[in-house]
């Protein structure tokens with residue numbers, strides 16, 4: 219199992235309502251999982267817990283066998299940098315870096331990912347260019363451009379290449395296609411699948427957009443496994 223969550227209870231503050239109450243949630247290695255759920259059902263909160271941005275006082279969140287609650291915040295930052303590629307909804311590219319330097323960035327924070335990238339392509343820049351090419355960004359002129367001059371679809375591909383750099387075992391994508399039209403959304407997801415399957419990575423893709431669901435191995439509706447949402451709906 220890449221992810222094993224049991225008996226989780228989470229509130230953002232001790233006096234705030236419970237946002238997540240999940241008895242059991244597992245994701246197998248190599249799976250491409252689609253997580254859907256209405257706005258406010260706790261999707262982003264779950265991703266914060268899976269990536270160790272925050273931790274739960276009650277229950278267990280294991281990622282690749284590591285109990286995240288047992289790590290301090292600096293150790294969790296290292297764990298995330300080494301093992302998790304994250305594609306943000308707004309991409310979070312660094313505006314003053316070139317395309318290639320944005321893609322290389324995870325290797326500045328993780329020697330683990332740096333050595334994997336070097337093993338694969340011999341040089342970080344070569345690995346960044348290989349990923350960009352696979353993601354349909356194959357024009358060398360594009361690689362030198364400032365990210366602020368790229369289209370939304372191009373920025374999305376740069377964000378994906380950055381998340382894939384150094385072959386993290388787990389890729390998390392938080393609504394990264396919401397600003398694209400339907401055709402471009404599907405082609406982007408196919409490219410992500412190709413890259414993930416190529417290295418045996420696990421993909422967790424979160425979206426409101428149920429029309430993407432058919433593309434994935436499995437789907438989870440968070441509001442169905444989250445007892446906190448059920449209680450809110452009943453109340």
Ligand SMILES: Nc1ncnc2c1ncn2[C@@H]1O[C@H](COP(=O)(O)OP(=O)(O)OP(=O)(O)O)[C@@H](O)[C@H]1O
Pocket residue numbers: 230237255256257258259260261262263264426
């Ligand atoms: N950093 C935070 N601090 C405090 N409360 C938060 C924080 N992030 C989310 N929440 C609260 O947790 C609940 C679940 O929000 P969350 O963002 O996880 O839902 P979501 O399913 O991702 O929603 P959306 O689809 O609209 O992004 C909401 O009540 C929200 O206000």
